[in-house]
Each structure stands twice: as C-alpha cells, then as structure tokens.
Amino acid sequence: MDASVTSTYEDPRAHAVRERYLDIFGGPELPVPVEAIAEDMLGLRIEESWELGDCSGVLLPSRRRILLNAAERAHGDVPIRRHRFTVAHEVGHWVCHCLEGRAAVQPAALCRKVDLRLDADRALEREANIFASELLMPEAAVRAVWGELVAQSHEVDPAAVCAERLDVSPVAMGWRLFNLGLVEERPV
C-alpha cells in the first residue's frame, strides 16, 4: 500500500492514550475499553440525551461531558457499537483539540452523523475520526486477528468477525481494513 495513504491514518496520540490506560488500570487490551478511558482516565462523563437533533455526539469541554444521541441506541446491537465509535471520536476532540483541558480555547464539538464518517469534510472531524479509528482498532491487533481468521477458514466473513472481536461496527471495521490495505473494497 502507498505509504502516504497509510501515514494519513496514523495518530500516535491514540496509541499513547490506550497505553496510558493499560499502564494505570491494566485489564484486557481488546476490545479497547473506550468508555473507561473516557470516564476513569480522562475524567469525562458520558451521558445520553434525546435532544441532540442530528448530532450523534457532543463534547462539552467546560462541563467535561460527552453526550450521546440516545436515539441511536434504540435500535439494537449495531447502534451500541456505533456509540463506542462516537465516544472514541469525542475523546479524539478532547485529546487533540482541547489538549485534555489545557488548550487556551476549548470549543464544544457538535458532531453530526456525517462528521463521524472517515470521509468527513471538516478537518477537525476527520482528525477525530482517525484518532477514534486508531484508538479502537489498533493496527497490530487488526492485522493479527485478520491473519488468524483468513488462515483459519473461508467459511466465515472475516471482516464481520474482526468487527465483533474489536466491538466496532462492520462499517468502521470495513474502513479500517480498507485503509490498512487488507481488503480492496471500500465499505458501502
């Protein structure tokens, strides 16, 4: 894969956050404990709200709150996984743009569904997505699980199993596999 494409999707800050958590709290590495990273380590409170309109998630830095759109939880399994991505995305805003509370300006982030796509058009949203993707789907772990599954069997859908193991949505995993050059097709 073209190195310039790969480097677009590296964010060492995500790895640093994950490693810091494991150093302090220990526990299993996968699936990445994103809610505990936000709440226990970074001191952000996660709440659900029915009043977010077309926003999937909101970061309120001054109140140290992440708000999740409750409507997105109401439809079973996959939306809950999407919540994990939303939490990771808001953590991305907190770490990259608020410098964990140390930045001079701490704008609230209002993140719409379209902002949570890897092809989001706003630069800060894209950055938060890359952070989220790296946080929840560490490259080494994805490659290890993928390699194991592909070697094992052709019966299962390895992308779906990968998504399950890392507890992310199939679409998020599809993008990750595409960006790592493990699959040739972009997710729909």
Ligand SMILES: [Zn+2]
């Ligand atoms: Zn955002």
